[in-house]
Amino acid sequence: MISVTEAKKRIAEHVALLPPVEISLAEAGGMVLAKDICSEVDMPPFHQSAMDGYAVRFDDLAGGLPLRVVGAIPAGTYPDRMLNPGEAMRIFTGAPVPEGADTVVMQELVTTDGDQIRVEDRLLQRGGNVRPRASQTRKGDVAMPAGERLSPGAVGFLAGLGVEKVHVYARPRIALLITGNELAPPGSPLQPGQVYESNSFTLAAALRELRIEPVLVFRSEDEEHRIAECVKTALESCNMLLVTGGISVGDHDLVKKVLDACGVETMFYKVKQRPGKPLFFGKKDRVLVFGLPGNPASVLTCFYQYVAPAIRQMTGGATPALRAQTRTLAKDFTKKEGLTFFLKGKLDGDLVLPLNAQESYRMNSFAEADCLIVLDEHRTEYRAGEPVEAHILPV
Numbered sequence: 001m002i003s004v005t006e007a008k009k010r011i012a013e014h015v016a017l018l019p020p021v022e023i024s025l026a027e028a029g030g031m032v033l034a035k036d037i038c039s040e041v042d043m044p045p046f047h048q049s050a051m052d053g054y055a056v057r058f059d060d061l062a063g064g065l066p067l068r069v070v071g072a073i074p075a076g077t078y079p080d081r082m083l084n085p086g087e088a089m090r091i092f093t094g095a096p097v098p099e100g101a102d103t104v105v106m107q108e109l110v111t112t113d114g115d116q117i118r119v120e121d122r123l124l125q126r127g128g129n130v131r132p133r134a135s136q137t138r139k140g141d142v143a144m145p146a147g148e149r150l151s152p153g154a155v156g157f158l159a160g161l162g163v164e165k166v167h168v169y170a171r172p173r174i175a176l177l178i179t180g181n182e183l184a185p186p187g188s189p190l191q192p193g194q195v196y197e198s199n200s201f202t203l204a205a206a207l208r209e210l211r212i213e214p215v216l217v218f219r220s221e222d223e224e225h226r227i228a229e230c231v232k233t234a235l236e237s238c239n240m241l242l243v244t245g246g247i248s249v250g251d252h253d254l255v256k257k258v259l260d261a262c263g264v265e266t267m268f269y270k271v272k273q274r275p276g277k278p279l280f281f282g283k284k285d286r287v288l289v290f291g292l293p294g295n296p297a298s299v300l301t302c303f304y305q306y307v308a309p310a311i312r313q314m315t316g317g318a319t320p321a322l323r324a325q326t327r328t329l330a331k332d333f334t335k336k337e338g339l340t341f342f343l344k345g346k347l348d349g350d351l352v353l354p355l356n357a358q359e360s361y362r363m364n365s366f367a368e369a370d371c372l373i374v375l376d377e378h379r380t381e382y383r384a385g386e387p388v389e390a391h392i393l394p395v
Contacts, residue, residue, distance in 0.1 A: 001270040003377060004305070004340040007281070010267050011306060014283050015313040018170040018239060025158055028150050028166050030211050032316035035167035039143040042134035043161055047097040049073075050129045054088045054110055054117060055101035058126040066116040073098065088117055097130055104129035137161060149318060169316040175216035175234035176203055179227060179245040179255060180294060183219070198363065199244040199292075199299050206303050209394050210311060210319040222246060227258045235262060235287050239314065242307065245294030248278045255291050256280060264289050272377055273340045275360035276302040288314075295360035301342050301372065304393065323392040324374075327352035333375065333382045340377045344369035345390060352390045369393065 002010075020034035049055065060067060065086070072090035073079050083089060083100035091097065091104060106129065109121035137143050143161055144154060150168070158166070176199075183197035184190055200217055207214055215238060218230040227246070234241040246255035256269065264282040269291075271279045275298040280291030290307055292299045304322055312319045330353040335341045343354045344365045352373055357365040374389040375382060382388065 001272045001277070002268050004271060004273050007268055007271045007279070008306065008309070011281055011310050012313065014267055014281075015288065015310050016286060017316055018172060018314050020167045021170045022165050022167050025150075025155060025163055025166055028168050029152065029155050030318055031150050031168035031171070032318045033144060033146050033148050033150065033166060034169050034316070036142050036146050037144045037158060037161075037163060037166065039137045039139055039141055039161050041137075041162055042139045043137040044131050044133055044135065046078075047133050048131040049091045049093055049095050049097055049104045050131050051104065051106055052092050053104045053107045053129060054119075055083060055091045055097050056088045056103050056105055056119065057083060057085060057101055058103040058124075060085060061103075061119050061124070064118075066113070066118050069112075069115050069117060102130065103127060147316065169314075169318065171212055171318070172239040172311060172314050173215045173237065174207060174212060174240045174242065174311075175218065175230075175238040176200055176214050177218040177220065177227070177230045177234065177241065177243045179220050179222060179243065181221045198296050199294070202296060202300050202363075203242060203244070203303060206300065206308070210308065212311070212319075222254055224254050224258060227254055228262060231258055231262050231264075235264075235284055235289075238287060240288045240290070240307075240311070242290050242292060242303075243280075244292045244299050247280050247291035247293060259289060259291065272338060273342065274336070275342065276305075277339070279306070281306070293360070296363045297344070297366055298360045300363075300366055304372065304391065305342065320394055325390050325392060326387050327371075327373075327390045329373075329382055329384055329386055329388045330354075331384045335375055335380055335382070337380045338377060341373075341375040342391075343373040343375065345371045345373040347371055347390070347392075352388065 067088040070087045073095040074092050075094035078096050079098035083098045089098055103126055105119050105121050105124055110117045110119055178200045182194050184194040186196050204214055220226045220230055243255050246253045259282060264284045267281045269280045270277055276293050278293050279302055282289045292302050328351050330351040333354050343358055346353045346355055347370050354373055355365040371390040371392050
């Protein structure tokens with residue numbers, strides 16, 4: 001067995017960025033740019049009015065004389081003449097400022113008399129209420145560099161520059177393989193010795209939180225040939241395979257044997273942790289394979305600790321990182337030495353409470369948990385009031 005730290009290190013060493021793909025900006029939200037975006041336009045593309053009002057020449061305001069209104073410029077049109085001394089033009093938010101004008105006065109600070117106006121804004125300065133051309137982005141400049149995540153604000157920014165397509169790191173194609181003779185689908189009557197299968201639902205929901213939909217979901221009894229068929233299909237068509245169950249050392253635990261036979265190279269097998277000791281990580285070519293223990297709480301714990309960080313690394317940081325925070329332990333806890341413990345916990349201000357029902361088969365506590373409390377491999381006793389590391393779940 002290896003330590004949790006060593007397991008995470010080995011995964012990081014074997015995860016590669018997925019190849020960039022070109023997709024429409026409309027589909028790229030949340031993904032990470034793989035190529036710089038250079039602006040093809042100035043933005044704004046012209047001197048632009050920041051509000052409804054009147055375009056004027058600032059020098060004309062010095063004498064306090066009325067100005068004659070000679071036209072109007074709605075947004076989406078372009079002025080057909082320049083502004084001469086002593087003139088003003090009605091203008092609306094977003095419209096181009098006419099040649100000759102350098103300032104816009106708010107309509108609320110103007111008095112009108114027929115086709116003439118007087119400006120009452122004593123605080124107005126030259127260039128006021130005008131958005132200069134290229135004041136946001138200059139043509140030819142890098143508008144957004146590679147490595148940036150396309151947040152809603154970033155998508156809107158690029159759309160405003162006229163960007164239609166972007167190069168991003170692809171989302172991984174992920175397959176799930178759920179094994180076990182004892183598993184029955186929810187909604188069916190349980191036969192003697194059966195339990196309801198939940199791991200596929202758990203993993204699919206966890207992946208959807210990362211904006212990833214599993215492309216293949218297999219379910220297999222503990223039959224070597226059937227497991228092998230599913231593994232071979234996944235290795236040919238996916239970037240990652242998550243297998244649950246059958247990874248321990250019992251007579252019916254066939255997954256490790258099948259993975260070996262299918263050419264999956266073992267990077268590690270078994271980690272000094274609870275839950276999830278019989279965790280497997282391997283690789284065939286560029287396909288990552290995780291063998292997760294079958295107990296439901298082990299599956300989700302290992303997903304957050306190992307699978308989710310690998311997905312984040314594959315996508316250049318497109319998915320959220322598990323946030324580690326220091327919190328104060330709310331009650332005493334005794335653990336076995338030699339294993340890192342991941343406890344289902346509940347945050348309460350600066351406190352964190354280890355929940356009851358920590359066993360790896362019990363999901364009622366995971367349904368309540370909003371963090372995993374990390375307890376050191378080498379310690380056995382923890383006392384209320386001391387600091388501990390808490391990994392905040394994306395709930």
